[in-house]
Amino acid sequence: MTIAYHHDRTPSAGEIIDLFRSAGLNRPVDDPDRIRAMYAGSDLVVSAWEAGRLVGISRSLTDWHWNCYLADLAVHPDYQHRGIGRALIERTAERLGGRVMIHLIAAPSAVDYYEKVGFLPRPACFFRERTA
Numbered sequence: 001m002t003i004a005y006h007h008d009r010t011p012s013a014g015e016i017i018d019l020f021r022s023a024g025l026n027r028p029v030d031d032p033d034r035i036r037a038m039y040a041g042s043d044l045v046v047s048a049w050e051a052g053r054l055v056g057i058s059r060s061l062t063d064w065h066w067n068c069y070l071a072d073l074a075v076h077p078d079y080q081h082r083g084i085g086r087a088l089i090e091r092t093a094e095r096l097g098g099r100v101m102i103h104l105i106a107a108p109s110a111v112d113y114y115e116k117v118g119f120l121p122r123p124a125c126f127f128r129e130r131t132a
Contacts, residue, residue, distance in 0.1 A: 002050065003048050003049065003050055003055065003056075003079075003084060003087070004048070004049045004050070005046060005047070005048055005049075005087065005088070005091050006046070006047050006049065007044065007045065007046050007047075007091065007095055009047060010039050010040075010045050010047070011039075011047055011054045011057065013032040013033075013035045013036040013039070014032065015054045016035055016039065016054070016057065017029045017032060017035055018054070019054050019055075019056075019057060019074050019076055020035075020074055022076050022077055023074040023075060023076060023077060024077075025072070025074050026107070027072070038059070038071075039059060041061075042059045042060060042061055042071065043060060043061050043062045043064070043068075044058075044059075044060040044061075044062060044068070044092060044095055044096070045057065045058070045059050045060075046058045046088050046091045046092050046095070048075070048079075048084050048087065048088060050079070054076075055075065055076045055078075055079040055084065056074065056075040056076065056079060056084040056085065056087075056088055057072060057073075057074050057088070058070060058072060058073045058074075058088040058089065058091075058092050059071045059072040060092055060096075060102070062096060062100060064096065064100065065099065065100065066099070066100060066101065067100065067101055067103065068092070068096050068100050068101065068102045068103070069102075069103055069104065070089070070092065070102050070103070070104040071104075073085055073088060073089065073104075075088075085113070085117070086117050089102075089117060102119075104119070105125065105127070106119075
């Protein structure tokens with residue numbers, strides 16, 4: 001398995017939707033325009049490819065100096081448990097540099113994973129739900 005990682009190549013909305021569906025991510029997969037806009041409005045996208053097939057992706061919003069929000073991390077089920085998710089996070093961190101904190105909101109089923117790859121839990125998290 002040779003995985004190629006890119007930070008200068010954003011996959012198509014269709015490729016992203018296929019990956020999200022296969023990985024079971026709760027995203028607006030029935031709205032390609034929204035997916036396209038989500039990625040167009042992001043600061044850093046790192047993607048993982050094997051033989052031209054999108055097998056993993058991370059999407060972040062950052063100021064490049066203090067904070068980075070890791071908004072998406074998805075790996076195709078056929079490629080999970082091979083270090084691809086960790087590699088996507090590490091490549092994101094490398095692009096940001098050591099002065100930028102990466103934070104995220106984990107799905108309950110992913111909490112153990114994020115702790116395993118070095119994220120620290122924090123008890124205070126606040127958010128407003130989407131209205132549309």
